[in-house]
Amino acid sequence: GAVVSQHPSRVICKSGTSVKIECRSLDFQATTMFWYRQFPKQSLMLMATSNEGSKATYEQGVEKDKFLINHASLTLSTLTVTSAHPEDSSFYICSASGTGAHNEKLFFGSGTQLSVL
Amino acid sequence: LAKTTQPISMDSYEGQEVNITCSHNNIATNDYITWYQQFPSQGPRFIIQGYKTKVTNEVASLFIPADRKSSTLSLPRVSLSDTAVYYCLVAPNSGGYQKVTFGTGTKLQVIP
Numbered sequence: 001g002a003v004v005s006q007h008p009s010r011v012i013c014k015s016g017t018s019v020k021i022e023c024r025s026l027d028f029q030a031t032t033m034f035w036y037r038q039f040p041k042q043s044l045m046l047m048a049t050s051n052e053g054s055k056a057t058y059e060q061g062v063e064k065d066k067f068l069i070n071h072a073s074l075t076l077s078t079l080t081v082t083s084a085h086p087e088d089s090s091f092y093i094c095s096a097s098g099t100g101a102h103n104e105k106l107f108f109g110s111g112t113q114l115s116v117l
Numbered sequence: 118l119a120k121t122t123q124p125i126s127m128d129s130y131e132g133q134e135v136n137i138t139c140s141h142n143n144i145a146t147n148d149y150i151t152w153y154q155q156f157p158s159q160g161p162r163f164i165i166q167g168y169k170t171k172v173t174n175e176v177a178s179l180f181i182p183a184d185r186k187s188s189t190l191s192l193p194r195v196s197l198s199d200t201a202v203y204y205c206l207v208a209p210n211s212g213g214y215q216k217v218t219f220g221t222g223t224k225l226q227v228i229p
Contacts, residue, residue: 108160
C-alpha cells in the first residue's frame with residue numbers, strides 16, 4: 001500500500017530555535033497534504049491544508065508565521081515550527097491524499113514528537 | 118463538514134466481537150465514511166472505508182444503514198493488540214480529500 005514517510009520521529013530542541021518536519025509520499029503523488037497536532041489523550045487537531053504549488057490554508061487559531069508550511073513538490077511537504085517554545089511541544093502528524101488510485105484514502109505519517117526545552 | 122459522534126471509550130474481553138458506532142447525522146451525498154486506528158505515538162492507520170450497505174475486509178466490517186446517518190465498525194474476536202483509539206471520519210472525496218477533521222475517537226481497551 002501507499003506509504004507516507006515522516007521525519008524526524010522525535011526531536012528535542014531549545015526554546016527559540018526552529019524545527020523542520022518533513023512529510024514525503026513515497027510511491028504516489030500527493031496533491032494535498034494535511035498537518036495535525038495532537039496533545040496527550042486528545043484527538044488530532046487539523047492545523048493546515050497544503051496543496052502542491054500553492055499557499056497553505058490554515059485553520060482558525062493557527063499562526064501561519066509560526067508554523068510555516070511548504071508543499072513545493074507532489075511528494076514533499078514540510079512544516080517548520082519557528083522560534084519554538086515549550087507550549088509548542090506536541091505530536092505532529094502529516095497525512096497525504098493522492099491522485100488516481102490513491103485518492104480514496106488518507107495516508108498518514110508516523111508522527112513527530114516535538115519537545116521544546 | 119459532517120460532524121461525527123462516537124462513544125469516548127469501550128472495554129471488551131479478548132475474543133469478543135466489538136461494535137463501535139459513529140453518528141453522522143448531517144452526512145452529505147458525496148461523503149465517504151472511513152475508520153482509522155491509532156496506537157500511542159503513531160499516526161492513524163486505515164482500517165476500512167465505505168459509502169453504503171456493508172463492506173468487509175480482512176480485519177473488520179463496516180455496516181452503513183440506508184439513511185447513512187450512522188455507521189458501525191465491527192471487529193471480530195478482538196485481541197489485546199486491538200487496544201487503540203478508533204476514529205470515524207466523514208468527508209467528501211472527489212479527486213482526493215479536500216479537508217479532513219477528526220472527532221474525539223473511541224478508546225477501545227481489550228481486557229485479558
